Amino acid sequence: MKRLLVLALAATSLFAHAQTYPGSKPVSIVVPFAAGGPTDRVARDLAEAMRKAMGGTANFVVENVNGAGGTIGATKVAKANPDGHTLLLHHIGMAAAPALYRKLQYKPLEDFEYLGMINEVPMTLIGKPQLPANTYRDFENYIKANSGKLNIAHAGLGSASHLCGLMWQSAINAKEAMTTIPFGGTGPAMNALVGGQVDLMCDQTTNTTGQIEAGRVKAFAVTTAKPLSKHKLLKDYPTLQEMGLKGFDLTIWHGLYAPKGTPPAVLAQLNTALKIALKDADFMKKQDGLGAVIVTDKRVEPDVHKAFVAAEIAKLKPVIDAAKQFAD
């Protein structure tokens, strides 16, 4: 009888918590990169759509906690109070970090509750405006002719831009690793590229489309297996496979996470709000314009998203291990 009473009380308090959640206390969406980059962009657009999805009462705030390729922000959320008021919006770095950090302060599959996947975003290889190349062929020849003299920007070990850079240098059999210049995110990295302080970068279309269109950077190729034929601007750039890099296929995905132990009723509310937000007309329009593809398959379900990340961890480890010489 006593056990039944305890269970009933627990269920009541869970239900009550869910009924009052999120209440007036803000819900922080931690972005583990600097403001102004692609991850930050997705988070701010999604926060607005989720606020609407929860009836306009939820106060979602984006909190940028950058450093160490996104692992500092991810660690903060892994260790946060699991009350539903601290979430993490992250990306493929959740799957890349285990292969790059010997002492990761969190376990991607054990220390988080998975809320669902958000989108998939292609990447573009871009260069500073002064780079003496206009086609991908010229670009690759220039890089090879200046081996050891050029630098590549990224957002820290395990970031999407870092992962793309090491995969691409490995795929072109670069004689020696380029000098890598890490930033708190590809927002600040893009400023350095536009200003000519760094030579090149691989970054998500959500951050590069506007700069390419404005002619502030040069674009050479996209990293997806198939051309981005539906995008008015990106359709003009070849895939790396078309440029001879067999099997090169890199798309960045974003997902939403909460600390392990967040109440199931709160998780269910957040997953429902996420599903509604992904169908928000304004969010869809913004994502489409930036070359991002909103997830419409089962990966929006927490367990499917988690299984997908587990598979990505297994897939990326040999890829990263094989390109370790370019991983600095």
Ligand code: MLT
């Ligand atoms: C990355 O390279 O992981 C992201 O572009 C970082 C960011 O969102 O700034």
